[in-house]
Amino acid sequence: MMAPAIEQAIRAQCEQARASSRVLAAASPGQKDAALAAVARRLVADAGAVLEANRRDVASARERGLSEAMIDRLALDAPRLERMARGVLEVQALGDPVGEVEGMGRRPNGLLVGQVRVPLGVVAMVYESRPDVTVDAAVLCLKSGNAVVLRGGSEAAASNEALGAVVRAALVEAGLPADAVQLVPPGDRDAIRVLVGMTGLLDLVIPRGGEGLIRFVTEHARVPVIQHYQGVCHLFVDQGADVAMALALVVDGKAVRPGVCNALECLLVHEADAAALLAALGPVAAQHAVELRGCARTVALLPGVRPAADDDFGREFLAKVLAVKVVSGLDEALGHVARYGSGHTEAICTPSYASSQRWLREVDASCVLVNASTRFNDGGQLGLGAEIGISTTKLHAYGPMGLVSLTTKKWIVYGEGQTRG
């Protein structure tokens, strides 16, 4: 049970964010950009306070025995703050999506009707240990005219508070309300449950972190949620595919950053070329320390490969492990992806026009690629400039979410007294 006092405190923060969102929505691009410039300046100027807070988080993480990998994600230093500041200026330099008018035209009765892009209003972010998310999320929300309620993890509590103070001070410096950025103190998951139940005060919740956190938010949310659970990404190597290209896509997808959501998890190989492709794959996988787990036909063609368990298909390994399956052709590959894919990223390597067209049309995923690495499903790589997350929720955001995904469109109507009758 949540103490009523905490519930009231979270509600009060959401109400302050809601009130501030009116001001943010009406703020000019210049005013929002001034706030972002102030954030970047203060990240460097106020580095002392942020780094001091971060040292407390890191010390407490060591005491609690967190892994060095987690501590590395948590730890800040001056160069990291400078990189963060440069990232803020990159967002500042992006075009402001708010106010763009689309489809304006005159109706038969003379009404002038169109749609104008507007902020969502109040966005809540629920995330885990990395303190950079605090600044990234705040800055993307502010640039797109939204107020934001941030709820980071307890490991980064002091760092997040210090970074939040930087952003709030920058807002005040630019003449905007500090309350447009709210930090909900970390606590147990009950506080998340309360936060994501704030119907009428929040317009969207974006959870970022492990699958457990995302499922918890989805289960308890009473406001719209945009998220992805997993990235179970496939590459289908079609008949006649260039072997060198196929291997390069495997290495790029699996060996460079195996822990990210757009990494490759499963290779599907057309049976016509399976022998040659797998013979070439064996040594390349060994060279990059990638463990293969093969279907029966794969094992028959490439002796020594560990047989895949049933649940190795549809699995996000987050490690240098790759499931491999020989398929009879494009139809079986499409069926496999429809069954085991997570709607995230799916690639084909093919010389065939017909196969490429069917793949692009029939695969249901936020990003579908021909002859390119799954690792390109990323806001920066696809040209969005910055991303607040990747969505496999099929709403306005399907794929990387940039500034436009933090807005919607309202209808505007210019009349001269028209009635409908």
Next chain:
Amino acid sequence: MMAPAIEQAIRAQCEQARASSRVLAAASPGQKDAALAAVARRLVADAGAVLEANRRDVASARERGLSEAMIDRLALDAPRLERMARGVLEVQALGDPVGEVEGMGRRPNGLLVGQVRVPLGVVAMVYESRPDVTVDAAVLCLKSGNAVVLRGGSEAAASNEALGAVVRAALVEAGLPADAVQLVPPGDRDAIRVLVGMTGLLDLVIPRGGEGLIRFVTEHARVPVIQHYQGVCHLFVDQGADVAMALALVVDGKAVRPGVCNALECLLVHEADAAALLAALGPVAAQHAVELRGCARTVALLPGVRPAADDDFGREFLAKVLAVKVVSGLDEALGHVARYGSGHTEAICTPSYASSQRWLREVDASCVLVNASTRFNDGGQLGLGAEIGISTTKLHAYGPMGLVSLTTKKWIVYGEGQTRG
């Protein structure tokens, strides 16, 4: 508690819809249009079976003592079926949004990147008594390439089943899977709870009906929901507004169809012109049998008006009742709308350029109008051709939802072997 057998049956229906959605998504515009033409033809050709089923629903409604207004909404006859068929042909004639490509361009590394419009996948509709929704929803979902799971009210059970059979037969006639349209038998609300909890099988739930139904769906959904609870629509009559225009907008908004969601519920009057405007409003309201409920200043200016209770502001009367409040100017009107509006439809009547610009920019509602009736917030009126509902959920659909609101965009990437490294 829901019997496991019913839960299994609903899950099986959702799985059939999911499987069919792959076929629908890949269907050509011509094939989908052929299915719609067959629906229109069969609505007339199979009218006998539909009207027979409808007679059973109407008889049982009379037995259970439903009001004549409800029976009128339920009852079908040959002309109504012909109108339904014409509506289906109007949807057929609309452009197919699926496959439209946006923003295609080349990245620095040579990748050709764009977004293509795709169906959402499986849409669930939960609605109440009117059987026309069965055909409207099925046809809009099919045209936009979606499978649909329909759960109508028990009053229209036989009619919905007969209309569903018409649509399913039409799909088969066009070579498409009948299972793309599923009808969940009405029962108690537990069946709705089960349906809207089908994470991974449904992409969107659209509830249509009374506020109780919509809140129930929102409370229990574990998949995205798009809806509106209420339409609490305001008209602000600014200083210097044309009195005849203002009165025409009031009459159109309140007296023509007071029970609809875009009807007017509250009139805000600038204090500078309040005396003249209210003096003119009194007799017009009386003539149209509209009951006014005024703030203290309204009552002082127009003696005999019933004083408004506190909860008359922010209230959806769904009747010929209008709350009236004198405000000090635009700022107070904007504040009132921000506090009491439901994000649905908000209009201003003004001769002022500055007021009109601020209203359009600062009011947060799905449709914001200048010198036009709130009744124009409607898919047909705004040029969408047809609508499946009006959304005040601020996602891709904010306002009337037409075919495009039943789609999203996936990223497509054409490469020549690019890797990210």
